[in-house]
Amino acid sequence: MSEADLKKTPLHALHVGLGAKMVPFAGYDMPVQYPAGVKTEHLHTRDKAGLFDVSHMGQVRLTGDDVAAKLEALVPGNLKALKPGAMRYTLFTNEAGGILDDLIVTNAGDSLFVVVNAACKDQDIAHMTDNLDCDIEVLDDRALLALQGPSAESVLEAIAPGVAAMSFMRMGSFDILGAECFVTRSGYTGEDGYEISMPAAKAVEIAETLLDHEDVAPIGLGARDSLRLEAGLCLYGHDLGPDTTPVEAALEWAIGKRRREEGGFPGANVILKQLAEGAPRRRVGIRPDGRAPARDGTEIVNADGNRLGEITSGGFGPSIEGPVAMGYVSTAASETGTPVDVVVRGKAMPAKVAALPFVPANYKRG
Amino acid sequence: MSTTYYSEEHEWITVDGDIGTVGITDYAQEQLGDVVFVDISKVGEDVAKGDDVGVVESVKAASDIYSPVSGTITEANPALDDAPETVNAEAQGGGWMFKITLSDTGELDGLMDADGYKTFAESL
Structure with a gap:
């Protein structure tokens, strides 16, 4: 893919202005590191707070009657049990029990809010469109930022009062600088922190406001990778793939108890057999x-x-x-x-x- | 009297008589990022100009190290075993990687001087 074909997130110019080294990733021109370098960025995130642009990931809203029950036909997670504001890590599986992608599903009250990997998003959206009888809205007018690290709570609380009271894997709607944002207490670094979905038009202003805080540094994909690896978190396409089952991947915890009894997800026969007998x-x-x-x-x-x-x-x-x-x-x-x-x-x-x-x-x- | 030469693979070699000390340039260490491991695997061996003689690993990736001249590798920098980050801090000094006894000092004519390398690196 030539450079001209690469997609840009709403923060692209900000990254370039901060001196980022840009590389192609999942079809996007993304910052792999800033002048501080991977090691410094990594340690800064564990020590204070790092701001990550994850706008390349797919944000999708699913709406319709019994939408959680419908999505359960594609994943082994217990989604029907998700209360409003709660979220869960789950997996799209194939008929052989392999993993098509890993994703986060949040009960947003009137809908399910789904975040999928950038490299898989076109395929995931097609998969859901082909198999789900519900409204599927791709939120490509929204940016996604992650603020991660021990200072994340106090930094975000200052511009989004109330986020400090959230607990891990919970979502809330907040007004941040006049924009409607979906904030989740989650991330992929092993640290406390948040992911913030926001209108693309407000992304630069919110990112710059967060970066103005002395504890916050911009973090590239290089440190994102070393942070998630130390945290033992999987990267789709490397640690997970269509030939890897959730049991082989040591992700049994993502298979709901009721789903183990009932099955009803792609590859259930293979996966449930491995749960019983080992992989x-x-x-x-x-x-x-x-x-x-x-x-x-x-x-x-x-x-x-x-x-x-x-x-x-x-x-x-x-x-x-x-x-x-x-x-x-x-x-x-x-x-x-x-x-x-x-x-x-x-x-x-x-x-x-x-x-x-x-x-x-x-x-x-x- | 020692003289320093540079290769297009971003190595420097400082030569005193027929003994050369080799490292990577400041430009190269910047491109690599934080160096976490250096392994010169051919200590004691005869190598030809351009042979790979070891590897430098940064947080990002592994890169081969080539010998800019032919000769016998006599020593790897022991300081890098415990402090590979010296390559970032002092690429063209304490972060040297290996010493080599040159078999043909005439090969040095094919390398660049400091000004030539500076122009070369700026063109990349």
């Missing part, structure tokens, strides 16, 4: 013993050199001050502490299966 492989954390990062695609082997699986996300964790990774291994080798080797540039390097997350989550539970 042949499992997503785990991997900590190399040395300093060399083991990146996506690195083979994981046992002491005899036999293949156990491969790394699906890996790099350097600035908060851990060492290499961290996630990958899939045979279930027999998936116990925390299991010694394995990762084959980096042809050399077997010692590593261990590690518990996820690598850094404790800092969410504000209700």
